[in-house]
Amino acid sequence: MRIYSIMIGLLLLVSSCKNESKPSTTGPETSTEEGLVTMQGDFIYYDGAAVLQTRNTIYGVVLDGMAEELNQRVAPYKTGGTDMVTVTLKAKRIPKNEGEDTWPFSIEIKEIIKIEQPEPGAHEVIELSK
Numbered sequence: 001m002r003i004y005s006i007m008i009g010l011l012l013l014v015s016s017c018k019n020e021s022k023p024s025t026t027g028p029e030t031s032t033e034e035g036l037v038t039m040q041g042d043f044i045y046y047d048g049a050a051v052l053q054t055r056n057t058i059y060g061v062v063l064d065g066m067a068e069e070l071n072q073r074v075a076p077y078k079t080g081g082t083d084m085v086t087v088t089l090k091a092k093r094i095p096k097n098e099g100e101d102t103w104p105f106s107i108e109i110k111e112i113i114k115i116e117q118p119e120p121g122a123h124e125v126i127e128l129s130k
Contacts, residue, residue, distance in 0.1 A: 008051055036110055037093050042084035045071040052107060059107045066109035077118055088114040
């Protein structure tokens with residue numbers, strides 16, 4: 001699991017270098033009255049691990065039915081397994097337990113608000129020949 005976390009972290013680092021930050025209409029994170037947070041960011045689910053990268057933070061995603069549903073709903077927008085899709089979610093923010101080697105916070109998705117169509121050319125990949 002540690003290797004998958006490192007791989008996803010590297011993928012996020014590389015993909016964040018080529019993308020410009022996108023303005024958010026709701027802001028990166030907005031608290032609600034139920035203790036939930038509305039957040040917008042880039043979602044990726046790959047090889048049994050999922051993360052949400054906002055403008056300020058990277059969150060691990062609790063793998064439950066809502067994470068699986070989100071993964072199914074973003075699938076039509078992806079051209080490859082490592083593509084990230086911008087989503088807006090309502091989620092519960094969970095701090096990591098002391099001694100865990102993981103992201104500082106995880107999120108448990110409570111509601112999928114919006115899935116955005118990627119901009120044309122957003123998934124351009126440079127392939128190296130052998």
